[in-house]
Amino acid sequence: MIETRKLTKCYGAFSAVDGIDLKIKPGEIYGFLGPNGAGKTSTIMMLLGVIRPTSGEITLFGERYRPGRLDLRRRIGVVPENHPKGVWTWMTAFEYLKMFADLFAVKDAGPRIDFLLEQVGLREVRNKKISEFSRGMLQKLSITRALLHDPDILFLDEPISGLDPIGIKQVRDLIMSENREGRTIFISSHLLSEMEKICHRVAIIFQGRLMAEDRMEFLLSKLAQDREIQVDLESLPAELPEQMASLPFVLGTASMDNTLVVKVPKEGDFRKEISAFMIKLNLVPLRIQESSLSLEEAFVTITNKNIEMFADLGGHHES
Amino acid sequence: MNHRSHATRVLTLRRLQETLLSPGFYVAQVVGLFAGVYLITRFAASVDSSGFNFALDPVYDLIGRSLQGTFGQAFAAKLFSEGPFLFVLYMSFLPVLVYLALSSVFRFGLEKKAGAVELITYGPADGTACLLSYFVKDFLLTLTHLAVLIVFFAVAAALNNLVLGPLFFYSLGLLFFIALAVYAYGMLTTVLAPGNPASALAVFIGLLVFFLILMLGSFTVVSGYVRSLAATLAWIVQWFSPAYYWSLGFRAMETGNLPFFLLTVLLLSILTAAILTASHLIIKTRGVKA
Numbered sequence: 001m002i003e004t005r006k007l008t009k010c011y012g013a014f015s016a017v018d019g020i021d022l023k024i025k026p027g028e029i030y031g032f033l034g035p036n037g038a039g040k041t042s043t044i045m046m047l048l049g050v051i052r053p054t055s056g057e058i059t060l061f062g063e064r065y066r067p068g069r070l071d072l073r074r075r076i077g078v079v080p081e082n083h084p085k086g087v088w089t090w091m092t093a094f095e096y097l098k099m100f101a102d103l104f105a106v107k108d109a110g111p112r113i114d115f116l117l118e119q120v121g122l123r124e125v126r127n128k129k130i131s132e133f134s135r136g137m138l139q140k141l142s143i144t145r146a147l148l149h150d151p152d153i154l155f156l157d158e159p160i161s162g163l164d165p166i167g168i169k170q171v172r173d174l175i176m177s178e179n180r181e182g183r184t185i186f187i188s189s190h191l192l193s194e195m196e197k198i199c200h201r202v203a204i205i206f207q208g209r210l211m212a213e214d215r216m217e218f219l220l221s222k223l224a225q226d227r228e229i230q231v232d233l234e235s236l237p238a239e240l241p242e243q244m245a246s247l248p249f250v251l252g253t254a255s256m257d258n259t260l261v262v263k264v265p266k267e268g269d270f271r272k273e274i275s276a277f278m279i280k281l282n283l284v285p286l287r288i289q290e291s292s293l294s295l296e297e298a299f300v301t302i303t304n305k306n307i308e309m310f311a312d313l314g315g316h317h318e319s
Numbered sequence: 320m321n322h323r324s325h326a327t328r329v330l331t332l333r334r335l336q337e338t339l340l341s342p343g344f345y346v347a348q349v350v351g352l353f354a355g356v357y358l359i360t361r362f363a364a365s366v367d368s369s370g371f372n373f374a375l376d377p378v379y380d381l382i383g384r385s386l387q388g389t390f391g392q393a394f395a396a397k398l399f400s401e402g403p404f405l406f407v408l409y410m411s412f413l414p415v416l417v418y419l420a421l422s423s424v425f426r427f428g429l430e431k432k433a434g435a436v437e438l439i440t441y442g443p444a445d446g447t448a449c450l451l452s453y454f455v456k457d458f459l460l461t462l463t464h465l466a467v468l469i470v471f472f473a474v475a476a477a478l479n480n481l482v483l484g485p486l487f488f489y490s491l492g493l494l495f496f497i498a499l500a501v502y503a504y505g506m507l508t509t510v511l512a513p514g515n516p517a518s519a520l521a522v523f524i525g526l527l528v529f530f531l532i533l534m535l536g537s538f539t540v541v542s543g544y545v546r547s548l549a550a551t552l553a554w555i556v557q558w559f560s561p562a563y564y565w566s567l568g569f570r571a572m573e574t575g576n577l578p579f580f581l582l583t584v585l586l587l588s589i590l591t592a593a594i595l596t597a598s599h600l601i602i603k604t605r606g607v608k609a
Contacts, residue, residue: 050440070444071322073442074442074443078438080437084434086433087430087433090341103443104443
């Protein structure tokens with residue numbers, strides 16, 4: 001759906017984006033992560049045709065994209081991080097959406113607007129001035145606006161930042177439901193725990209370079225050095241960690257209260273063996289759970305390490 | 320209709336709605352018309368058996384002295400040769416011209432700074448459609464205002480047993496094209512000026528003041544204070560000044576030289592088109608971010 005090749009953006013001598021290759025597939029939720037100043041915004045602006053790349057290529061829907069291709073831009077919906085302040089304040093939600101519906105030449109705009117407002121829970125306030133809207137309401141209005149023309153892909157920049165927990169859930173549900181209907185979603189966000197919940201694939205950009213791009217589970221397993229299995233017991237005998245360490249696949253143990261943490265290699269499922277060992281010792285495991293690397297940990301790992309070390313993570317896994 | 324034309328049309332309608340729903344445009348019109356009514360009323364007091372005389376009315380005395388001091392006696396005499404309407408036309412037109420030009424510069428600057436232009440360009444629109452929508456909005460409102468002025472002056476002339484002379488009608492056309500060039504400069508300064516709308520406004524006002532000084536300077540040059548380099552530079556720059564085209568057009572009107580008047584209008588239109596093209600190229604290259 002979207003592909004970039006050696007996409008580069010320089011501001012003078014500074015390379016904000018340094019030859020990155022992205023591939024966003026139809027129907028997926030693609031997370032785009034990076035710390036501040038990593039080149040995220042410049043990349044998105046190039047993908048949206050707002051700024052021109054210094055070099056490299058963008059292919060959108062199979063066609064070469066450049067600023068000015070308004071026909072291709074028509075197939076994109078964009079939700080910026082912030083709603084513009086101090087403009088259009090005299091408009092009601094309906095008038096605001098009608099303006100954009102007219103821009104996109106949406107047929108039967110009225111019913112479409114009402115349908116989308118109903119979906120995001122803003123139907124009741126369709127005639128309220130947008131200057132009276134809260135941040136959460138503006139965010140939902142922004143998503144509604146971006147969906148008006150039924151775009152093939154939706155770009156969301158920090159869609160849940162600043163929202164309360166209910167707002168976050170509503171926006172998350174909306175994103176998931178749009179994706180279930182086949183819409184491709186591109187999300188840029190700092191809220192990694194949320195990204196982990198909804199993204200199929202993620203890309204991590206750092207200092208203008210693409211550090212990783214992969215399916216979530218592949219990326220996390222690739223970055224994890226080893227795995228940890230947590231065993232909750234009714235009571236934890238003092239000698240158990242040592243006894244467990246004698247097993248051939250155990251790399252290390254740790255204990256806290258009634259929980260034993262067993263480090264095992266990345267490959268293989270050892271829960272069965274651990275469970276059998278416990279039973280042999282007349283212990284009853286209440287819960288055996290594998291703790292995996294979180295996206296947040298993966299992100300920190302990547303951004304903290306040397307660029308060269310992670311250059312080989314740029315390979316793709318086909319889904 | 321291509322995407323840009325469609326976007327320009329939609330945005331123009333919204334901007335017209337925005338302007339017509341706010342009081343600014345009407346206030347500027349009312350100020351202009353009140354100034355017109357006042358000046359026409361005072362004009363009667365400046366006429367005696369020998370005709371129009373500035374000195375007979377204190378307001379016209381002040382106006383006459385200012386005009387003669389700035390533009391010369393011949394110009395001032397010509398301005399009132401058809402009665403009060405030519406001068407009053409300028410006075411009634413000016414508030415609307417200033418309001419439309421400044422408000423568009425400010426609004427466009429504000430939209431750029433707030434990210435609204437960027438938001439619009441995510442859709443099937445671009446920066447050019449945004450700036451053109453402001454220009455077309457001002458174009459249409461200026462036409463509307465000129466139509467109001469024609470009706471107003473026709474009624475005022477009939478009530479005062481006066482007629483609207485050819486200079487008046489020439490001036491209507493000239494003012495319209497000068498206004499378009501001023502609006503185009505407004506768009507150019509907005510795309511060039513970085514940051515907030517106030518800086519765009521300051522640059523724009525500075526530019527207009529510069530053109531005015533240049534025009535007034537040309538009257539001084541005629542008086543004999545010629546410095547060759549400054550005069551050459553001024554000669555080059557004046558071709559970019561709407562005020563210069565006004566003086567050219569006025570000269571053509573004075574002499575009743577229609578081809579010269581049409582040439583002036585043509586050159587003014589070319590200047591406007593060139594400014595808009597430059598604005599389009601700049602916004603295309605630099606993008607719509609403030």
